[in-house]
Amino acid sequence: MAIGSVVALAGGVGGAKxxxxxxxxxxxxxxTVVVNTADDFEYLGLYICPDLDTVMYTLCDLHNLETGWGxxxxxxxxxxxxREIGGDTWFRLGDRDLATHIERTHxxxxxxxxxxxxxxxxxKMGTSVRVLPxxxxxxxxxxxxxxxxxxxxxxxxxxxxxxxxxxxxxxGIENAVFNPLASxxxxxxxxxxxxxxxxxxxxxxxxxxxxPSVRNQLRDVVVPIIxxxxxxxxxxxxxxxxxxxxxxxxxxSALSVAKGYEDALxxxxxxxxxxxxxxxxxxxxxxxxxxxxxMTSIESKKRLAKNIIDFASEIGATHI
Amino acid sequence: MAIGSVVALAGGVGGAKxxxxxxxxxxxxxxTVVVNTADDFEYLGLYICPDLDTVMYTLCDLHNLETGWGxxxxxxxxxxxxREIGGDTWFRLGDRDLATHIERTHxxxxxxxxxxxxxxxxxKMGTSVRVLPxxxxxxxxxxxxxxxxxxxxxxxxxxxxxxxxxxxxxxGIENAVFNPLASxxxxxxxxxxxxxxxxxxxxxxxxxxxxPSVRNQLRDVVVPIIxxxxxxxxxxxxxxxxxxxxxxxxxxSALSVAKGYEDALxxxxxxxxxxxxxxxxxxxxxxxxxxxxxMTSIESKKRLAKNIIDFASEIGATHI
Numbered sequence: 001m002a003i004g005s006v007v008a009l010a011g012g013v014g015g016a017k018x019x020x021x022x023x024x025x026x027x028x029x030x031x032t033v034v035v036n037t038a039d040d041f042e043y044l045g046l047y048i049c050p051d052l053d054t055v056m057y058t059l060c061d062l063h064n065l066e067t068g069w070g071x072x073x074x075x076x077x078x079x080x081x082x083r084e085i086g087g088d089t090w091f092r093l094g095d096r097d098l099a100t101h102i103e104r105t106h107x108x109x110x111x112x113x114x115x116x117x118x119x120x121x122x123x124k125m126g127t128s129v130r131v132l133p134x135x136x137x138x139x140x141x142x143x144x145x146x147x148x149x150x151x152x153x154x155x156x157x158x159x160x161x162x163x164x165x166x167x168x169x170x171x172g173i174e175n176a177v178f179n180p181l182a183s184x185x186x187x188x189x190x191x192x193x194x195x196x197x198x199x200x201x202x203x204x205x206x207x208x209x210x211x212p213s214v215r216n217q218l219r220d221v222v223v224p225i226i227x228x229x230x231x232x233x234x235x236x237x238x239x240x241x242x243x244x245x246x247x248x249x250x251x252x253s254a255l256s257v258a259k260g261y262e263d264a265l266x267x268x269x270x271x272x273x274x275x276x277x278x279x280x281x282x283x284x285x286x287x288x289x290x291x292x293x294x295m296t297s298i299e300s301k302k303r304l305a306k307n308i309i310d311f312a313s314e315i316g317a318t319h320i
Numbered sequence: 321m322a323i324g325s326v327v328a329l330a331g332g333v334g335g336a337k338x339x340x341x342x343x344x345x346x347x348x349x350x351x352t353v354v355v356n357t358a359d360d361f362e363y364l365g366l367y368i369c370p371d372l373d374t375v376m377y378t379l380c381d382l383h384n385l386e387t388g389w390g391x392x393x394x395x396x397x398x399x400x401x402x403r404e405i406g407g408d409t410w411f412r413l414g415d416r417d418l419a420t421h422i423e424r425t426h427x428x429x430x431x432x433x434x435x436x437x438x439x440x441x442x443x444k445m446g447t448s449v450r451v452l453p454x455x456x457x458x459x460x461x462x463x464x465x466x467x468x469x470x471x472x473x474x475x476x477x478x479x480x481x482x483x484x485x486x487x488x489x490x491x492g493i494e495n496a497v498f499n500p501l502a503s504x505x506x507x508x509x510x511x512x513x514x515x516x517x518x519x520x521x522x523x524x525x526x527x528x529x530x531x532p533s534v535r536n537q538l539r540d541v542v543v544p545i546i547x548x549x550x551x552x553x554x555x556x557x558x559x560x561x562x563x564x565x566x567x568x569x570x571x572x573s574a575l576s577v578a579k580g581y582e583d584a585l586x587x588x589x590x591x592x593x594x595x596x597x598x599x600x601x602x603x604x605x606x607x608x609x610x611x612x613x614x615m616t617s618i619e620s621k622k623r624l625a626k627n628i629i630d631f632a633s634e635i636g637a638t639h640i
Binding site: 044045046071074075077078079080081082084085086087095096097098099100102103105106109120121124125 | 364365366391394395397398399400401402404405406407415416417418419420422423425426429440441444445
């Protein structure tokens with residue numbers, strides 16, 4: 001049976017893992033990953049795209065499993081030399097990783113678009129998955145905290161997520177255009193499902209959903225829209241999602257995530273750990289898949305991807 | 321006996337070697353090195369200062385003896401990764417070396433001057449020698465060749481000096497201001513000598529001498545001005561100086577170099593290999609020191625430095 005195409009919305013590590021599983025299960029040319037760029041920033045004059053790089057490196061199997069970001073077999077000689085001359089080193093850039101940032105920055109300053117550069121990098125690094133920045137226009141997540149409004153990477157990396165979160169702003173979002181290729185991919189004839197990856201709902205997925213027209217476009221999509229909970233057993237697999245939920249006065253649970261996505265979803269995928277939340281999520285009008293969602297190997301990534309695609313088929317059969 | 325201060329004019333490797341010897345012989349706080357910046361260029365969006373870095377790295381004993389440029393114990397992981405994503409790699413940037421270029425570029429884009437950044441780098445890397453870019457303003461050597469007018473680094477690195485040289489232009493020279501600290505150092509009370517290092521006369525020394533007011537300032541200097549020949553036995557110790565001389569219709573010899581500097585010099589230092597040119601150079605009105613000028617060790621650098629300073633004393637005694 002030929003499987004249709006899938007559009008996945010993704011942030012960093014969790015999104016990248018599921019994207020890798022989906023790519024394996026779907027085969028060449030069937031997966032489009034639309035990646036959050038609201039955590040992009042300029043550092044040392046370089047244009048850095050943390051989520052985009054994590055997805056790209058993971059799909060090319062070049063990702064660093066130890067750190068969860070950057071490239072495998074990385075060296076840190078640049079960083080060490082930078083420290084010696086008194087440069088900023090709070091954001092760690094590996095020697096090989098630097099090639100991505102320097103070449104991208106150079107090409108962007110020469111007028112090339114982020115999307116075009118990303119496509120070229122993906123081809124050079126060896127993935128046929130279509131990795132699309134959510135927009136070629138700059139959007140910047142600002143975190144409203146108890147110490148003020150701070151850029152996301154300052155909050156996330158420099159301050160290790162320690163400030164208490166009160167809310168988020170996506171600077172530039174009003175004028176950012178949803179990537180036209182992403183828009184097209186949502187209209188493909190053989191589209192089977194839209195999958196919201198287990199990424200941080202506030203800072204990875206919300207920026208994509210907040211781009212002008214995206215919610216409308218998702219409303220027009222006739223295939224199932226399915227999200228995977230990034231919260232398992234009340235905790236985020238990685239990152240500050242659960243901490244953020246608590247600070248925003250929300251119980252960190254799969255149910256809370258499902259509520260947040262409420263109007264956008266047809267189906268929701270939760271971990272077996274959270275099976276008891278299933279009926280409450282169904283009351284929101286979402287179909288629920290209870291399965292193993294923790295991805296620790298390529299096998300578990302593929303298994304989850306396969307289960308989600310089967311789930312989409314089930315929903316799809318009764319959907320229209 | 322307290323030795324006075326010395327101002328050295330320098331390009332890359334030859335200049336850096338003699339500067340190291342002078343620094344050792346003169347002791348702390350006595351040496352100012354004014355460095356050519358006309359071979360600076362932008363590469364991959366980074367501001368690169370080849371001569372300045374060679375001098376700085378050499379004085380800090382961090383220089384790469386094998387390559388003649390860059391840092392010792394360098395790694396090349398950035399370059400390898402850049403090649404893999406299709407970036408330009410004709411100018412080789414090492415991982416540690418990149419810290420210098422990235423931090424400098426970042427600080428320059430933030431409004432800091434090249435001179436101030438260089439002073440900070442020297443302090444951090446550990447030399448007390450005053451290393452001064454000849455100007456904070458951009459000057460760019462363009463090489464007029466049989467294949468057209470090309471930027472110096474294209475000629476020097478990318479094309480390996482293969483085009484035939486017809487002349488040189490120093491773009492921006494009319495509006496470039498001689499470094500005020502260099503200007504001051506030429507007026508210091510205890511100035512003992514101005515030394516033109518054994519650097520390429522056309523592309524390392526000529527840009528410095530071509531800056532507005534520099535020749536006038538040197539004319540006003542009351543201490544001996546002494547140049548060291550970069551040509552030994554008709555050959556350049558390093559680089560294309562001899563090839564350039566031939567292509568410009570000039571016999572590559574110490575005598576030719578002395579003629580080129582004619583009006584600026586009080587003394588000229590040649591290698592023992594070229595002792596037979598001594599009388600012809602003296603006919604130009606220059607005092608001549610014949611000594612070993614090839615610097616292959618710190619000892620030979622110090623010996624040459626010492627000999628030049630003694631030579632300056634001799635000339636100085638009869639100079640005013």
